[in-house]
Amino acid sequence: MMDETKGLRLEDFAGRAYDKLRYGDTDRQGHVNNAVFATFMETGRVELIYSPQDPLLDEGYPFVLAKLDIDYVAEVLWPGTVEIGTRVTRVGRSSVTMQQAVFQAGRLCASAETVVVHFDQATRKSHAFSQVQRAKLEAWILTP
Template sequence: MTGEKRLRIEDFAGRTYDKLRYGDTDRQGHVNNAVFATFMETGRVELIYDPQNPLLEEGFSFVLAKLDIDYLAEVLWPGTVDIGTRVVKVGRSSVTMEQAVFQNDVCCARALTVVVHFDQTTRRSHPFSEEQRAKLEGWISAV
């Protein structure tokens, strides 16, 4: 993850949002920590499964290999959160992403996520094509 610089949603190539649901809250009245994994999923999915800019070919998908979340501040219902996603490293068949969740411009969580390019027929990882690699590298934000 990046250094101690204050993160902003503008620092991310992929940007989306999620509406908070009452059911996301816990007994303390804030959004439950388990929901943050769903926020990160929303950010990844909207970036890598964008129908206007497809990354995957037929018969392939991405599988989650790692999700490491740092909780920085509570998120309160009602409202929305903004989710940022950017690529930090492209491997042979995996991609490492940095993600962050913001509420009212405050970074409430950061995550390091690794997803693997997965062949649905062989059920194994599959190397990226040059076109996929170029697209993924285009989502690296220089901050």
């Protein structure tokens, strides 16, 4: 995935979010710990999927994380903020594949492939998207 992400910019993403860095995010090397990047990716996904202005999900049908594959490109340093870009790359029957990226001061620091599954809390199984949900997800596909 590294070669295809080298030229990524925040503008390449339909969803954009940010996180404030906390001192507790750092490790003994003085940079933000690699485990915190999963939280950055979560922030990006959640702000896109659970937007109060344009809700995607119905009550009882959340998303569950099926895959998170992170490529670390550059260190993130405290203090400051990071910006997170999220875009849909594929919509399946009940799953969505997303590309995500973390930037600090405009510099790409990490990219990820994320897969989430639309989930029925009652049956504990995947649940197919409605046509309305599929249309919203497909609208978040941006090509650079």
